[in-house]
Amino acid sequence: MRAVNLIPNDSGRSWGGSGGRSGGSVYVLLGTLAVALALVTVYVLTNNRISDQKAKVAALQAQVTNAQLAATRLAPYVTFAKLAQERMETVRGIASSRFDWHAALAGLSRVVPANTSLQSLVGTVVPSATVGGAGASGASGTDLRGDITAPAFQLSGCSDSQDDVARLISRLRLIDGVTRVSLEDSQKSSSGQSGASVSAGGTGGCKAASPSFDLVVFFTPLANAGADGVTSLGTEPVSSTTSTGGLQ
Amino acid sequence: MTGRDRLVVVIVLVIVAVAGAWLLVVQPKRDQANSLGAKVTAAQNQLDAARTQITSAEADRSAYARDYQAVAELGEALPSDDETPSLIFELQNAATRAGVNFRSLVLNAASSSSPAPTTSSSTSSTSQAVTATLPPGAAVGPAGLPTLPFTFTFQGNFFRLASFMGRLERFVVATNKKVSVSGRLMSLNGISLGAAPSGFPQITATISATTYLVPASQGLTDGASPSGPAAGSSARTVSGSPSSSPAAATITPPTP
Numbered sequence: 001m002r003a004v005n006l007i008p009n010d011s012g013r014s015w016g017g018s019g020g021r022s023g024g025s026v027y028v029l030l031g032t033l034a035v036a037l038a039l040v041t042v043y044v045l046t047n048n049r050i051s052d053q054k055a056k057v058a059a060l061q062a063q064v065t066n067a068q069l070a071a072t073r074l075a076p077y078v079t080f081a082k083l084a085q086e087r088m089e090t091v092r093g094i095a096s097s098r099f100d101w102h103a104a105l106a107g108l109s110r111v112v113p114a115n116t117s118l119q120s121l122v123g124t125v126v127p128s129a130t131v132g133g134a135g136a137s138g139a140s141g142t143d144l145r146g147d148i149t150a151p152a153f154q155l156s157g158c159s160d161s162q163d164d165v166a167r168l169i170s171r172l173r174l175i176d177g178v179t180r181v182s183l184e185d186s187q188k189s190s191s192g193q194s195g196a197s198v199s200a201g202g203t204g205g206c207k208a209a210s211p212s213f214d215l216v217v218f219f220t221p222l223a224n225a226g227a228d229g230v231t232s233l234g235t236e237p238v239s240s241t242t243s244t245g246g247l248q
Numbered sequence: 249m250t251g252r253d254r255l256v257v258v259i260v261l262v263i264v265a266v267a268g269a270w271l272l273v274v275q276p277k278r279d280q281a282n283s284l285g286a287k288v289t290a291a292q293n294q295l296d297a298a299r300t301q302i303t304s305a306e307a308d309r310s311a312y313a314r315d316y317q318a319v320a321e322l323g324e325a326l327p328s329d330d331e332t333p334s335l336i337f338e339l340q341n342a343a344t345r346a347g348v349n350f351r352s353l354v355l356n357a358a359s360s361s362s363p364a365p366t367t368s369s370s371t372s373s374t375s376q377a378v379t380a381t382l383p384p385g386a387a388v389g390p391a392g393l394p395t396l397p398f399t400f401t402f403q404g405n406f407f408r409l410a411s412f413m414g415r416l417e418r419f420v421v422a423t424n425k426k427v428s429v430s431g432r433l434m435s436l437n438g439i440s441l442g443a444a445p446s447g448f449p450q451i452t453a454t455i456s457a458t459t460y461l462v463p464a465s466q467g468l469t470d471g472a473s474p475s476g477p478a479a480g481s482s483a484r485t486v487s488g489s490p491s492s493s494p495a496a497a498t499i500t501p502p503t504p
Binding site: 024025028031032035036039042043046047049050053054056057060061063064067068070071074075076077078079080081083084087088090091092094095096098099100101102103105106109118119120121122123124125126129130131 | 255258259262266269270273274277278280281284285287288291292294295298299301302304305306308309311312315316318319322325326393399406407409410411413414417420421422427429433435436437438439440441442443454455456460462466470472476477478479
């Protein structure tokens with residue numbers, strides 16, 4: 001039996017399946033239109049976004065301009081506040097970096113034994129400091145003071161015995177902030193007069209057979225001390241002079 | 249060319265057209281939109297920064313009266329000129345309270361602490377201009393503050409002198425929270441204690457001290473007034489004493 005195609009020729013499938021009589025062109029057309037529509041949609045939306053952002057940028061820039069103008073108007077207040085803060089810090093820095101002379105002298109008065117008399121005291125914050133015409137070697141005429149860059153007292157005085165000098169040194173170490181006590185000399189004068197540093201005052205002098213001493217008491221270095229001390233203030237020239245002798 | 253071939257060509261043309269439209273029309277617009285987005289972000293950041301600045305400045309404006317008061321009070325510690333009369337008054341007052349005799353005050357010309365010579369002529373002229381605005385005897389110190397070195401002489405017993413030095417130091421008391429000012433800020437660089445001419449227990453104390461001034465370019469309040477700051481802060485200079493003033497001043501009470 002011979003097979004017969006019952007489907008008419010114009011209703012049969014062409015290439016690609018359901019192209020129909022247009023051969024699939026209609027799908028291509030529809031697809032093209034859809035893609036074109038999507039492109040236009042994206043284009044329009046992007047354009048809208050651009051417009052929005054342009055407006056937003058303009059508004060923001062206007063606000064920035066206004067804010068900057070306001071900040072400019074207030075700038076002197078900021079500058080003055082900064083000045084006040086800086087000046088406060090400067091004063092605080094200087095004030096807090098000073099050596100506490102009062103505490104050191106009070107400490108000294110508490111530890112010096114009754115049988116010991118001080119004939120001169122020269123205190124300096126840095127070795128290069130000068131006071132009363134005397135620098136680092138002002139009290140004793142030596143350079144022990146210059147060995148340590150820290151505040152120090154240079155003491156000259158008399159004691160009843162060498163033991164008392166040793167006792168004085170031990171007690172001086174009890175002063176708050178003292179880091180070292182260096183004895184330079186302790187000697188009895190055969191003539192009953194003290195050493196050169198004491199007799200330089202003209203009015204002083206130790207009792208016969210009483211040793212005179214010269215020593216240096218070093219304190220804790222100041223926190224902000226530079227090479228020349230806290231603010232290099234000790235290097236200023238001092239024109240006056242002071243005599244020594246007779247200080248208990 | 250068969251229908252199938254024509255269809256393939258059409259599809260390829262459509263794809264090319266779509267890609268071209270995307271690349272030539274849509275993508276530039278998208279780039280522009282992205283660029284504008286970045287501009288919006290930048291402007292927003294700029295606005296935020298300006299607003300923060302304004303907030304901070306408003307706080308400074310609110311605190312202006314307090315800052316002005318603080319600066320004015322610090323003027324007692326750091327005057328704009330040598331203000332020797334007030335220094336003498338403060339020293340005499342402290343000496344009286346401590347029970348010591350204020351003998352002398354010597355202003356030491358700051359020759360050794362003058363600014364180091366510079367090789368640049370312009371810098372040199374600037375230094376000279378700065379120095380010219382300072383009181384005679386003053387020099388700019390390492391901290392940038394003009395300094396005035398003095399030597400004081402006092403007489404009294406040891407304990408009163410020690411108390412007196414405490415009073416000098418307490419002219420300015422600094423804590424972490426505040427700075428209390430009741431007199432001139434000074435650093436005592438050295439002291440020398442020796443017997444007074446009248447003999448023990450009277451002691452002569454020679455004190456080497458340095459006082460400080462505010463920078464000449466700022467003046468006491470940098471041109472500010474109680475009602476508000478100057479518009480161009482730090483733009484003015486405070487003129488110093490006339491150049492004909494003596495370089496060193498000495499007062500010495502007569503010996504009793």
